[in-house]
Amino acid sequence: MEGGGGGGGGMFYGGCVPNMSALLQTQDLPCSPQPVDAFFISGSSTSFMGASPMVSFQDICGGKRHERSFFRTFGQDDNVDEDLDDYFQQAEKKRRLTAEQVQFLEKSFELENKLEPEKKIQLAKDLGLQPRQIAIWFQNRRARWKTKQLEKDFETLQARYDSLKVDYENLLKEREKLKAEVLHLTDRLLLREKEQGELGSSNTGTELETPPQEPIVYSASEDEAPQISIDALKHEDLGSAKSDVFDSDSPCNINAGHSFAEPGDSSYAFEPENSDLSQDEEDTLSKSLLPTSCIFPKMEDVDYPTPPGNSCNFGFHVEDHATWFWSS
């Protein structure tokens, strides 16, 4: 008897619910356009008369929830129709608050989501509800608020994650691009050195343009990394090889304009970490390949920002980024 149940709720707060209306009409009971609950107004003054039955019902019943003495206020005798009997048994079940009551409670909740005892009593009086009902409503409302809040937090984190993921993928692409560039330059260097070597051996009297210097050699990985001399790099035509590694926007350019990025910024992925390389290797790598403005400070020299909760390594292990960069 879903309709009856629904009517049980509706009748008491909203007026003449269709189900109840039909039911009452079949019994030749009054179902005026006026809210039926007008019949149930309790003695207590209330700002929400329409809601009063919700409390007055139990008041009238003297706390005995299964009595139906209130029904006699209709002037009916005990020979009520069974449907009506069923109906009022339903009426003893849960009833929803009126829109006005909910609105009032919502406003109170906005002001203060916790309920002081005095306020609870006052609200109960104003709304014609039991203080217990007020307390329950606030409790449930807090639970709903918390759920909503969790959903919001989740969405925020999700958006942030998506953004970081895009950044990370862009960095991967950039890394691949830079690796290709380095390989290209390495090939050209080797070729040039080879040519120079041949020239030197065949024409010993010929002087090179540049004075001989001790080449600074880097070795990211002893057995696979090419030997690159700074001297050669200086004279190399880098026009096509101008890398965005050295762009001001480049993550490594930590001294160019802005300091370390916040977590969430794409450059944050370049935050230096502890190295797998030896210190010598790191130093050599830094000196040989990167401009001075692009050398990562040592961990002990810089107060690195710590991402909330934990270190933000974007899924990387806590390793040296040079290793990450140069490794496949």
Added chain:
DNA sequence: TTGTGTTTTATTGCCTCC
């Protein structure tokens, strides 16, 4: 009309605080 999913009201049990 009915089945089903969602929302709302209410209960229960546990925990914390005074």
Added chain:
DNA sequence: GGAGGCAATAAAACACAA
């Protein structure tokens, strides 16, 4: 120990598609 809060849950009320 009582009051009040919260999480989990039940169940009524309600919405809606088929």
